[in-house]
Amino acid sequence: MRNKFFKLPGNDELIRQTLSQETPTLQRVSSSKLHYLRKSLGALSFVIPRRVDLRRRVVSVLMSVFRHSILIGLSFVVMYPLLFMLSNAVKPYAQARDPAVIWIPKSVTLANFEDIISIMDYWGSLLNTLLYTVLPTVLQIGVCLLVGYGFARFRFPLKKPLFAIVLLTVIVPPVSISTGLFRAFYAFNPFGLLGFLNSVTGGAVPASVNLIGSHFVTVIPALFAASLRSGVYILIFRQFFISMPRELEEAARIDGCGPLGTFASVMLPNAQNIALTALMLAVVWNWNDYYTAATYIRSRYTIATSLSEVKQLLQQLAGAGSENLTVVTTRIQAACLMGIAPLIAMYAALQGRLAESIETAGLTGM
Amino acid sequence: MSKGYLTLRRREALHGYMFILPWFIGMLLFFAAPLVESFIYSLSEVKSTGQGFQVLINGVDNGKGLWDNYRHMLLADANFPQQLAITARDTAAAVIVITMFSLFTAVMLHAGFKGRNLYRAVFFFPVIMATGVIYLLIQEGLAGGETLSSTNFSDAGNAFMFKVTSIRDIMIRGGVSAGFVEFVTTLVNLIFSFVSKSGVQILLFLSGLAKIPQSHYEAAKMEGANSWESFWKITFPVISPIIFLNVVYTMLDSFITYGTEKFGNVTLYAIQQMGFGKVMRFDYAAAMSWVYTAMIIMFVLAAYILIGRPSSKVTE
Numbered sequence: 275m276r277n278k279f280f281k282l283p284g285n286d287e288l289i290r291q292t293l294s295q296e297t298p299t300l301q302r303v304s305s306s307k308l309h310y311l312r313k314s315l316g317a318l319s320f321v322i323p324r325r326v327d328l329r330r331r332v333v334s335v336l337m338s339v340f341r342h343s344i345l346i347g348l349s350f351v352v353m354y355p356l357l358f359m360l361s362n363a364v365k366p367y368a369q370a371r372d373p374a375v376i377w378i379p380k381s382v383t384l385a386n387f388e389d390i391i392s393i394m395d396y397w398g399s400l401l402n403t404l405l406y407t408v409l410p411t412v413l414q415i416g417v418c419l420l421v422g423y424g425f426a427r428f429r430f431p432l433k434k435p436l437f438a439i440v441l442l443t444v445i446v447p448p449v450s451i452s453t454g455l456f457r458a459f460y461a462f463n464p465f466g467l468l469g470f471l472n473s474v475t476g477g478a479v480p481a482s483v484n485l486i487g488s489h490f491v492t493v494i495p496a497l498f499a500a501s502l503r504s505g506v507y508i509l510i511f512r513q514f515f516i517s518m519p520r521e522l523e524e525a526a527r528i529d530g531c532g533p534l535g536t537f538a539s540v541m542l543p544n545a546q547n548i549a550l551t552a553l554m555l556a557v558v559w560n561w562n563d564y565y566t567a568a569t570y571i572r573s574r575y576t577i578a579t580s581l582s583e584v585k586q587l588l589q590q591l592a593g594a595g596s597e598n599l600t601v602v603t604t605r606i607q608a609a610c611l612m613g614i615a616p617l618i619a620m621y622a623a624l625q626g627r628l629a630e631s632i633e634t635a636g637l638t639g640m
Numbered sequence: 641m642s643k644g645y646l647t648l649r650r651r652e653a654l655h656g657y658m659f660i661l662p663w664f665i666g667m668l669l670f671f672a673a674p675l676v677e678s679f680i681y682s683l684s685e686v687k688s689t690g691q692g693f694q695v696l697i698n699g700v701d702n703g704k705g706l707w708d709n710y711r712h713m714l715l716a717d718a719n720f721p722q723q724l725a726i727t728a729r730d731t732a733a734a735v736i737v738i739t740m741f742s743l744f745t746a747v748m749l750h751a752g753f754k755g756r757n758l759y760r761a762v763f764f765f766p767v768i769m770a771t772g773v774i775y776l777l778i779q780e781g782l783a784g785g786e787t788l789s790s791t792n793f794s795d796a797g798n799a800f801m802f803k804v805t806s807i808r809d810i811m812i813r814g815g816v817s818a819g820f821v822e823f824v825t826t827l828v829n830l831i832f833s834f835v836s837k838s839g840v841q842i843l844l845f846l847s848g849l850a851k852i853p854q855s856h857y858e859a860a861k862m863e864g865a866n867s868w869e870s871f872w873k874i875t876f877p878v879i880s881p882i883i884f885l886n887v888v889y890t891m892l893d894s895f896i897t898y899g900t901e902k903f904g905n906v907t908l909y910a911i912q913q914m915g916f917g918k919v920m921r922f923d924y925a926a927a928m929s930w931v932y933t934a935m936i937i938m939f940v941l942a943a944y945i946l947i948g949r950p951s952s953k954v955t956e
Contacts, residue, residue, distance in 0.1 A: 338753065341748055341751075341753070342755075344748070345748065345749075345759050348745070348763070348835060349759065349762045349763070351831055351832055351835050352762055352763060352765060352766055352835055352836065353762060353765070354832070355769060355832075356765075356769070417662050417663070418663075420659050420662065421659060421660050421662065421663040423659055424655075424656050424657075424658070424659025424660040425656075425659075425660060427656075428652050428653065428655055428656025428659065429649070429652055429653065429656065430652070430653035430654075430656035430657055431653060433656070436660065436664070439667060439671075440663070443667065443671050444892065445892065445933075445936060445937060445940055446671075446675065446933050446936075447895055447896040447908070447929070447932065447933065447936060448896060449896075449908050449911050449912060449915075449929050449932070450675070450678060450929035450930065450932065450933045451670075451671060451674040451675050451678055451929075452674075452678075452912075452915060452916075452929070453674070453677070453678045453681055453915050453922045453925055453926045453929070454673065454674025454675065454676070454677030454678040454681070454926075455670060455674040456915075456916070457674075457677065458669065458670065458673060458674055458677075464669055465668075465669075495666060495670050497662065497666075498662050498663065498665050498666025498667075498669065498670065499662055499663040499666050499667075500663070500666030500667060500669070500670035500671060504663075504666075508663065533655040533658070533659070537659075555767070555840070558767060558768055562773055562774055562775070564773045564776075564898060565898045565912070568916075569912070569916055578773045579773075581773045581774070581777070582773050582776075606777070610774055610777055613773075613774060614768060614769060614774055617768045618768060621764075621765065621768050625761050625764075628764065628843075629757060629760060629761075631847075
């Protein structure tokens with residue numbers, strides 16, 4: 275049935291003709307045998323160029339030109355902002371309005387960076403960002419790994435409705451709970467615990483604490499897998515752990531490991547790539563998250579909040595005159611570039627891991 | 641050792657609860673409680689006093705009707721329904737364009753050719769930039785710096801991004817209708833916004849494509865299938881669950897990404913300003929956010945009904 279309709283293009287045609295002349299019985303040759311024959315006759319097709327072959331080659335070259343031109347075009351779109359930032363950030367501001375200068379400045383200066391470092395208190399903002407967003411992110415990913423493992427491997431009553439709530443936390447936008455959350459931080463009194471202690475100790479412990487503007491606003495939710503997009507990571511990790519073979523854990527359990535020990539010694543090392551990928555996404559999202567910083571951290575400037583105000587600061591400094599606009603433009607580009615420079619460095623370092631976790635298909639695990 | 645008395649089943653359940661306990665506590669404290677609280681706010685009148693807040697439930701503690709905030713929003717508020725409609729429209733457009741674009745790009749990047757790793761690195765790069773403040777600064781430059789004038793993110797880069805003014809001039813002089821020119825220039829301006837929002841989606845598609853063994857394509861080729869046919873018969877069925885995943889991801893991304901007064905997610909900006917801006921009306925902001933949440937849930941449900949369920953088409 276199969277061979278009756280079998281179409282053999284190009285080389286295969288040649289092989290078949292050759293075969294049919296010499297050995298008619300081999301005409302219904304199976305595809306795997308054909309493969310070997312084709313390989314051995316490969317040299318022949320080089321000696322005798324055929325029209326069909328030429329056409330195929332032209333088509334494949336055209337396809338590759340087409341593919342690369344689309345991809346290069348899109349890459350340019352993607353990289354444009356970065357190139358623009360780079361080009362402007364190193365321009366002396368006299369050249370920002372020079373029509374003769376488009377991409378490559380006539381001379382390079384670091385003045386824009388130096389100005390920005392002092393204007394937006396770069397090192398202070400960076401430190402705040404590291405403390406308020408990067409550190410909690412690491413905690414958050416760690417806890418989400420545990421929770422994801424819990425949902426993936428253990429059977430317990432109410433598992434499905436609980437997991438449905440995880441999905442709900444992903445769906446409900448942060449702004450919907452922000453009014454209630456603000457009050458929860460403003461008068462922090464978990465389960466009435468502080469209020470209870472207050473009445474027991476007769477006022478030695480405050481009835482509630484105001485956490486707004488402190489480290490705890492980001493650290494405490496991170497410890498309980500309740501910060502920005504935690505549900506997404508729990509989901510990703512759960513899918514990943516489900517796709518892992520159970521034999522690994524059984525071996526560890528036989529060696530006398532408890533569930534936590536098994537998790538730490540066997541599952542975590544395997545989840546390295548996926549965890550780093552998630553960590554990278556989490557750091558990026560938290561780094562640029564203006565909303566949380568503006569609402570709950572407020573007075574302490576992170577990179578995101580100080581970037582959002584850098585323009586106003588610059589205009590105040592420049593006296594808001596229109597001839598100073600170029601000063602503002604080049605410095606803003608320097609500010610943007612410096613704001614994401616640590617992220618770019620992180621991406622460059624982790625990019626290989628990311629590619630690996632794509633190749634092993636650990637990301638969706640479905 | 642009380643553990644010894646537990647059955648195997650019970651011990652497993654206990655361990656499971658142990659692992660998810662941190663999340664459960666966090667969910668109660670920082671999700672469920674604020675969610676319920678904001679619902680109560682939405683049915684009340686929240687007054688700011690010197691010490692804190694005073695919550696008067698409508699119809700119980702004051703003379704208003706219980707649903708007054710909602711009634712006001714839908715019947716008397718001139719802005720909010722419009723803002724909701726804009727966000728819904730933008731999200732629908734983003735979902736369609738981004739899903740198609742990221743599938744197209746992923747299929748192109750999946751094929752084995754030289755330099756694909758470099759392209760992959762490039763295409764995922766916007767994930768770093770295309771969020772938060774940086775994204776707003778970039779977007780703003782793209783729109784010519786005028787759309788965001790009322791906020792902190794004002795005209796950062798006047799000479800920024802794809803300035804299509806010259807093309808626009810040529811087209812208008814060439815007698816092309818103004819409406820069409822506007823359409824084309826808007827599309828060109830939006831390319832960056834769509835491309836830059838596709839990083840994670842491309843990643844998800846690629847990881848789905850990685851699961852299809854190459855031998856399937858070879859077999860199809862042997863049978864005489866061309867690449868168009870093998871895409872629909874082999875690639876598409878495998879990645880269709882990922883299409884649903886990507887649609888939902890794009891939706892949520894668009895729904896929870898912060899915008900400004902006139903740009904990006906206008907609804908979120910309006911809610912944030914109502915609750916934490918100069919007005920500080922917690923009650924009304926809470927009602928707005930509940931209506932917004934209801935809209936999001938409707939979107940996700942619609943996606944589930946339309947493409948989420950395993951349909952018979954795939955198995956045919």
